[in-house]
Amino acid sequence: MLMQRHLWNFFWGICVLIALVLIVRVWNLRLLYIDKAVREQVRTTIEVVAGREGWLISDISLRAVQNTGVMIHHRQHMRGSDPRECYFIAFETLNRSPCIP
Amino acid sequence: MLARILSIIGLQGFAVLTAMLHQHLGVHTDEAKYLLNIPYPHPPLLRWIMGLSDGWQHQELFWRILFASFIAHGVWLVADMVRTFSREQRLTIVGLWLFSGALLLQSGTLMMSCITAVQALFLLWMLSRPKFLRKWSVIVAALWIEMLFTAYQGILFAPLVWIALQRSDLGFWKRMFSFFTPIALLLLYTLGNPLAIAAMGFVGSMQSGVSLEQSILSVLKIWMIGGSIVLSVLGIFGMVRSRNIPLILTTVLLTAYILLSSRGYYAILFTPVLIAGITSQPKFLRSSSILAAHIVAGIALFFYVPFSTRSAAPTVAAALERVHSEGTVLISGDFGHDWQYELRRPVRRYKKEFLEDASAVVCIAPCTEIDARSWRQVPQVGAEVWVRTGR
Numbered sequence: 151m152l153m154q155r156h157l158w159n160f161f162w163g164i165c166v167l168i169a170l171v172l173i174v175r176v177w178n179l180r181l182l183y184i185d186k187a188v189r190e191q192v193r194t195t196i197e198v199v200a201g202r203e204g205w206l207i208s209d210i211s212l213r214a215v216q217n218t219g220v221m222i223h224h225r226q227h228m229r230g231s232d233p234r235e236c237y238f239i240a241f242e243t244l245n246r247s248p249c250i251p
Numbered sequence: 252m253l254a255r256i257l258s259i260i261g262l263q264g265f266a267v268l269t270a271m272l273h274q275h276l277g278v279h280t281d282e283a284k285y286l287l288n289i290p291y292p293h294p295p296l297l298r299w300i301m302g303l304s305d306g307w308q309h310q311e312l313f314w315r316i317l318f319a320s321f322i323a324h325g326v327w328l329v330a331d332m333v334r335t336f337s338r339e340q341r342l343t344i345v346g347l348w349l350f351s352g353a354l355l356l357q358s359g360t361l362m363m364s365c366i367t368a369v370q371a372l373f374l375l376w377m378l379s380r381p382k383f384l385r386k387w388s389v390i391v392a393a394l395w396i397e398m399l400f401t402a403y404q405g406i407l408f409a410p411l412v413w414i415a416l417q418r419s420d421l422g423f424w425k426r427m428f429s430f431f432t433p434i435a436l437l438l439l440y441t442l443g444n445p446l447a448i449a450a451m452g453f454v455g456s457m458q459s460g461v462s463l464e465q466s467i468l469s470v471l472k473i474w475m476i477g478g479s480i481v482l483s484v485l486g487i488f489g490m491v492r493s494r495n496i497p498l499i500l501t502t503v504l505l506t507a508y509i510l511l512s513s514r515g516y517y518a519i520l521f522t523p524v525l526i527a528g529i530t531s532q533p534k535f536l537r538s539s540s541i542l543a544a545h546i547v548a549g550i551a552l553f554f555y556v557p558f559s560t561r562s563a564a565p566t567v568a569a570a571l572e573r574v575h576s577e578g579t580v581l582i583s584g585d586f587g588h589d590w591q592y593e594l595r596r597p598v599r600r601y602k603k604e605f606l607e608d609a610s611a612v613v614c615i616a617p618c619t620e621i622d623a624r625s626w627r628q629v630p631q632v633g634a635e636v637w638v639r640t641g642r
Contacts, residue, residue, distance in 0.1 A: 157389045165396070168436050175443035182445055204581070204599035208289050208588070212445055225288040227588070229595040230306040 178214040191241045192220050199239055199246065218242070221249055256630060264321040264374035269359030270315035277561045278311055280587025281516075282361035286310060287592055291450040293363055294440055296400040301361075311361075319359045321369045322519075323349070332548040333530055340536035346546055348526055351554035352476040353518035362516045363402035370398045371408050372523040378415055379530070388419030388429075403451075406434070407508055410500035430520075459512075469507055469513035474554055478520025481545040485535050486525025493531035498524055515556070563633040564593035571611055572630040576639075581609045584616025612637040 181188045192215055200207055205224060213220040219240040226233045237246040278286065283441045286294075286612045288302025304310045330341050348354065357365055368415050374394060377384050384391065395412045398405030409430075416426045441447055461469075475483050490498040492606070509517050537539055564587075571580070571594070578595050583601035591598050599605055601612060612618055612626070614635035621637055629636040 154387070154389055158392075161389055161392055161396075165436060169439065171572035172436065172443050176439055179445065181445060183442065201600075202604050204605055205596070206591075206600070207446065208284075208291060210446070211290055216302050226597045227289050227591050228597065229287075229310075229592065233597065 154242055159167065179212060181217065182212070182214040188215060195220055195239055195241055195244060196222070202244075258326075259324075262326060263320060266319035266323040266358065266481065267316055269317045269355075270312060270639055271359070273315055273359035273361075276311050276591045278361075278592050279559055279562070280589050283361065283588035283592035286314065287588065289588060289591075290444060291447045293402045293447075294400040296397065297363065297402075302308065304458030306363070313357060314361055315359050316451060318361060318365050322354055322358045322365055325372050326370055327521075328372050329526055332376055332379040332527070333533075333536070336533055336536060339539075340533060341543045342360050343536040343539070344526065344530065347478075347482050348522070350479060350524075350546045351482055351519075351522045352479045352550035352556070352593050353522050355549050355553040356476065356556055356558075357516060357519045360516070361422070362518050362519075364404065365521050367402050367404050367408075368519040368523055370401065370405065371393060371411070371520070372526070374408065374415060375397075375523055378418070378527075379413065381418060384418055385413060385420045387399045388416065388421050391415045391419065392429040392433075395429070396641055398431075398438065399433050399437045402442070404517070406437070407504040407520070408501055409434075410497040410504070414497040426633075444503050465512050466513060470509050473509055473513060473515060473518045474521055476518040476556065478525040478550060479539060479545050479549040481520070481548055482525045482529060483517065485532065486521075486528035487539070488528070489532040489535070490528035491526070491529070493528075495528065495531065495537045498527055504527075517583060562587065562589045562593075566589045566633045567613055567636055568593040568595065570629050570636060571638065574629060574638055578609045578612045579605075580613060581605055582613045582615060584614070584617045586613075588613055610639055 159191070166202070183189070183194055192212070196210060196212075200210060209225055209227055211223045211225070212220060213223055215234070219238055221236065221238050224235045224237065236249040238249045239246045283289070285293075285298040285301050285307055288296075288298045301310075304313065307313065314485075326345045326348055328346050333341050333344050336344075341554055345364075353368075374391070377387075377391060377394075382504070391412065395405075398408065413430060414578040416430055419426065421429065477483060478486055487502065489495075490502065502521070505517075505520055505524070530537055567590075577596065579597045579599055580590075581599050581601040582590060601614070601618060605610070606621070612621060614637070618635070618637070625640060626639045629638055
């Protein structure tokens, strides 16, 4: 019984940890879901920048969405260590500036 | 004891052989996604673990053997599900598992559906062990979150998880939280990875041009492969005859899912539910002719259903290695993730502006403006490949 109780506590602890990590992530992306105009801007920005840089969409992950732009991680998936970069891309200019990953 | 040891060796030999067969066929784009931990479409649990090993030289073979071993050694769970039956019946159901078309075709592949099928089989085994289930209901909860975070299709087995939790000794609220919390976490994960949603939408749109008749035929074909026709029919008969509502619901969900997104590799998802279906009809397991027909159908399907064609990526990668080309590769046209996997270097979509910084170009679609003075073509590699002269 004690073993099962410990395992259940461990299970709920894992769930809480996962929830906290994911809630922070979703919070940073909330504009994507609540503002249709921002959603469209993000979509266009990602497509344009990926095309311009020759990036694969699957190598891009959204980190945060703001009214002025979007923060992305670009990770080139390959065998061994993957080169990673973080960029903030402004909606207006579509220029990318480095950010701290 | 000796028989058991020989069985283990035989099953492991089967796993290694099928792994080597699929290694010969090469890594496919979906498999490369998991080996490289590319973050869509599936949740991260298993692909993250697999991605940790992407620097190993034998990563692909290692995981193929491991996946195939899980599938092959599923026989021990299957045999235990009918532990009260006669030896002949147990051998029959083991044969039904091993010679299902889906198993023969997919053992050795690196698809998440294989792992989901094994997870579902484990869940069905727990349902066949009521005392164990009541005592160790935490395993059901852990398995549920593991299934959902391995692949989205894990949600299709929700009816089985629901009934497993209902049969545990948990209180009402604990059962509810155990069932709904992993689903809520999966939803949160999906919202935190919007490109996964976009990828699902894209795959769904590919199906929109397919007629209902074609979709139904695809589902039928996949269902027949899942149980080598014989088990496909008897499994459904068994679950309907025994009024096993969770199994029936799971089968309905699987069917609906495959109707919307029919892929051959979903066939193995049917196999564990069909096995569970037939366990309620012991008389079928006494008939050697049923097993014989199943084996013949399974082998026929293995030779009839075509395997995917080998990509040009490994050949191109080997050619670039021979000419000592290093650095970024530009690829023109549509290409799969197997190119990222095989090339072992940064890959970008071809644009003329990137030529200056690239060391090689692969032209799956025609390339424009490659200067023959600076670039030379690599012959006989199954694709149009250019490398810089002097490199």
